[in-house]
Amino acid sequence: MSKRELSINEIVRIEGHLDVSIYLSDGQVNRVQAKAIEGTRILERFLVGRSYLEVPEMASRMCGVCSAIHKVSSVQAVENALGIVLPEKLQKLRELLVIGGHLHSHVIHMFFFILPDYYGKDSALDLLPSDPEFVKKLIKIRKIINDMLKILGGSLVHPITPVAGGFAKPIYKKNLQNALNILKLLRKEIMDPVRFELAMGIPELEVKNTYVAVTDGKTVPLLHGDIRVFPSGKTYKPNEYQKVIKPLREKYSTAPHFLLDNRETYYVGAISRLNINHPYLSDAAKELCKEFNISFPMDNPFANNIAQLIEIVHYMDVAEQLLNDLISDPPKETRVDFEIKAGEGIAVTEAPRGMLIHHYKFNSEGYATWANIITPTAQNLKNIEKTAKAYTEALVNLGVEALLKFEIEKLVRAYDPCLSCSARFYKENP
Amino acid sequence: MNKKVKVGFFSLASCEGCYVDILNLDDKLLDILKYVEIVESRIFGIPKRSEELDVAFIEGAITCEEEIERAKEIRKRSKIVVALGDCACSGGKFMFKNFGFTGAKINQPPGKENFITEPIDKYIKVDYYLPGCPAKREEFVELVYSLLANRRFAEKPHSVCSECILYENDCLLEKGIPCLGPITQGGCGALCPTNGRGCFGCRGLYEDANIDGLIEAFKKHNIPIPDYLYELKKKLVEAAKHE
Numbered sequence: 285m286s287k288r289e290l291s292i293n294e295i296v297r298i299e300g301h302l303d304v305s306i307y308l309s310d311g312q313v314n315r316v317q318a319k320a321i322e323g324t325r326i327l328e329r330f331l332v333g334r335s336y337l338e339v340p341e342m343a344s345r346m347c348g349v350c351s352a353i354h355k356v357s358s359v360q361a362v363e364n365a366l367g368i369v370l371p372e373k374l375q376k377l378r379e380l381l382v383i384g385g386h387l388h389s390h391v392i393h394m395f396f397f398i399l400p401d402y403y404g405k406d407s408a409l410d411l412l413p414s415d416p417e418f419v420k421k422l423i424k425i426r427k428i429i430n431d432m433l434k435i436l437g438g439s440l441v442h443p444i445t446p447v448a449g450g451f452a453k454p455i456y457k458k459n460l461q462n463a464l465n466i467l468k469l470l471r472k473e474i475m476d477p478v479r480f481e482l483a484m485g486i487p488e489l490e491v492k493n494t495y496v497a498v499t500d501g502k503t504v505p506l507l508h509g510d511i512r513v514f515p516s517g518k519t520y521k522p523n524e525y526q527k528v529i530k531p532l533r534e535k536y537s538t539a540p541h542f543l544l545d546n547r548e549t550y551y552v553g554a555i556s557r558l559n560i561n562h563p564y565l566s567d568a569a570k571e572l573c574k575e576f577n578i579s580f581p582m583d584n585p586f587a588n589n590i591a592q593l594i595e596i597v598h599y600m601d602v603a604e605q606l607l608n609d610l611i612s613d614p615p616k617e618t619r620v621d622f623e624i625k626a627g628e629g630i631a632v633t634e635a636p637r638g639m640l641i642h643h644y645k646f647n648s649e650g651y652a653t654w655a656n657i658i659t660p661t662a663q664n665l666k667n668i669e670k671t672a673k674a675y676t677e678a679l680v681n682l683g684v685e686a687l688l689k690f691e692i693e694k695l696v697r698a699y700d701p702c703l704s705c706s707a708r709f710y711k712e713n714p
Numbered sequence: 715m716n717k718k719v720k721v722g723f724f725s726l727a728s729c730e731g732c733y734v735d736i737l738n739l740d741d742k743l744l745d746i747l748k749y750v751e752i753v754e755s756r757i758f759g760i761p762k763r764s765e766e767l768d769v770a771f772i773e774g775a776i777t778c779e780e781e782i783e784r785a786k787e788i789r790k791r792s793k794i795v796v797a798l799g800d801c802a803c804s805g806g807k808f809m810f811k812n813f814g815f816t817g818a819k820i821n822q823p824p825g826k827e828n829f830i831t832e833p834i835d836k837y838i839k840v841d842y843y844l845p846g847c848p849a850k851r852e853e854f855v856e857l858v859y860s861l862l863a864n865r866r867f868a869e870k871p872h873s874v875c876s877e878c879i880l881y882e883n884d885c886l887l888e889k890g891i892p893c894l895g896p897i898t899q900g901g902c903g904a905l906c907p908t909n910g911r912g913c914f915g916c917r918g919l920y921e922d923a924n925i926d927g928l929i930e931a932f933k934k935h936n937i938p939i940p941d942y943l944y945e946l947k948k949k950l951v952e953a954a955k956h957e
């Protein structure tokens with residue numbers, strides 16, 4: 285009997301602190317545990333008792349990488365609670381900001397975190413000596429996206445402009461024109477690196493997964509829609525999320541794990557968005573799929589990276605459309621009026637890493653009495669365990685156990701995990 | 715003296731926003747890397763090496779015993795320690811307004827069941843503070859170059875309000891929007907009021923802050939007064955007693 289445990293500690297180039305332990309005996313993989321061991325911040329504790337103005341400021345501090353979507357989702361949940369409906373144009377501006385955030389996040393992940401794996405390097409900085417021009421191009425791409433975020437959000441991390449009822453300051457036609465010029469520049473720079481990574485391909489591995497994403501039957505939605513499960517096709521309204529998405533407490537993890545219906549692991553993220561909403565990709569994104577023989581559904585857990593690359597192209601197209609619409613007919617108002625009242629609000633949205641839920645209750649003076657936030661990475665932890673087990677088995681069968689550590693790290697990174705925000709929400713003991 | 719300065723980037727309980735903002739320096743970061751070598755940083759993909767460091771940048775608050783140990787270990791092998799962002803500088807007390815919170819028992823794995831939220835200087839010596847949520851990337855650059863040139867790095871001795879007035883912004887309080895600018899340490903260029911939203915106090919307390927004055931101003935403009943202003947006042951009175 286040979287029993288052993290392989291621990292992969294502090295996986296690098298991910299957001300936050302995650303260890304993975306694999307328990308093997310006699311060539312069998314018994315168990316895989318994804319251990320989020322990030323320090324807890326229990327932000328929920330600080331949200332309760334805060335006014336509807338302050339809740340989004342604090343909730344955005346869950347994650348500095350995707351602060352745009354956290355901020356917008358939180359504001360949206362507040363608006364839902366107060367019965368505020370945004371005019372269409374302000375809604376479009378919000379979407380633009382969120383797209384900026386997704387582009388920013390996908391670029392960091394695909395070009396700074398994933399790329400070094402394929403070169404067998406530790407860090408994107410290690411590519412500097414061999415290919416300085418390429419690294420400089422990547423940095424230029426980030427700069428371009430940052431300029432766009434600055435115009436829409438007022439700052440790069442934790443955007444300032446989204447507030448309940450709309451925006452804190454007007455965004456003028458000339459700002460939008462600037463954003464459009466920036467977007468055109470981005471398109472020019474980014475297509476080469478995107479094709480380059482698509483051409484690199486991904487490791488072979490087939491695992492049947494359950495995918496969950498927001499859907500509206502006409503777009504690849506980011507801010508509004510129902511919860512769709514694939515392949516079952518079951519669909520739930522945002523306010524039914526608690527019926528299906530069930531938290532699970534694992535002793536080895538500071539972040540909660542989640543199961544669908546208390547039994548099924550599921551994947552959230554770009555791969556789920558596209559497996560469910562691929563008919564609504566932009567023409568250019570569909571072309572790109574054809575060019576690289578990409579078809580849906582994708583059942584390789586590494587394909588999340590492919591989906592992110594396709595999404596980069598799709599989001600640029602959507603952003604261009606939104607900007608053109610808004611430039612030809614700019615929003616006249618900045619912020620709509622509303623009254624403070626008691627209420628409960630839910631926002632089910634798509635963060636770069638997958639489905640995100642913000643849910644609050646407010647009293648009649650607009651102070652939060654209850655808060656619940658479910659982040660994408662926490663939802664993915666159980667699926668990370670499942671696919672890491674399948675991949676370990678495949679590697680052990682191939683007799684390449686020596687590669688295990690490197691390959692499992694690669695698999696975990698494909699999920700683009702962000703522990704900073706997952707390990708935040710543990711209820712205190714009563 | 716061509717040797718590069720060795721630095722490490724560490725995260726305790728944080729959102730990693732401070733580091734993301736440093737990545738946002740883009741080409742300016744490449745310039746810095748001519749003089750600086752990053753020898754340890756999970757987010758840059760450089761694994762734990764436990765080497766001696768010239769400068770350690772620490773982001774995040776201390777929330778459990780394990781993080782106390784980690785902060786001590788980093789301090790031991792670093793010549794200079796920099797607290798990066800409000801989480802590290804104040805335990806996130808200004809960003810999260812948790813002035814009255816002293817700790818709680820939570821349902822967590824061993825070593826993490828006592829939840830606190832403290833600044834790192836409660837447990838280790840800190841040489842420099844870069845406040846803000848996130849810490850301001852331009853100030854990070856300023857600090858790095860001052861360290862390289864052995865220049866003094868100066869803190870900003872004025873309030874957010876004075877910067878706001880300099881930019882000739884309309885005061886938000888007049889419009890009934892809460893703003894902590896009058897009691898908050900400046901240096902951010904009144905970033906939030908300039909973007910139409912009240913200051914949230916993320917850079918910490920301004921030296922000559924007049925909390926009563928702010929409470930009066932809120933009252934005058936019919937702005938509800940948040941409890942944390944009273945908690946903060948109580949804290950300050952207590953601290954003054956101990957001096």
Ligand code: SF4
Nearest residue numbers: 729731799800801847
């Ligand atoms: S100071 Fe703000 S940006 Fe920095 S780690 Fe803390 S919450 Fe994140």
Ligand code: SF4
Nearest residue numbers: 875878885886893895
């Ligand atoms: S808006 Fe805020 S920071 Fe600006 S002058 Fe008014 S109180 Fe001061």
Ligand code: SF4
Nearest residue numbers: 902906913914915916
């Ligand atoms: S205005 Fe206030 S909240 Fe905004 S960055 Fe400056 S100190 Fe922080």
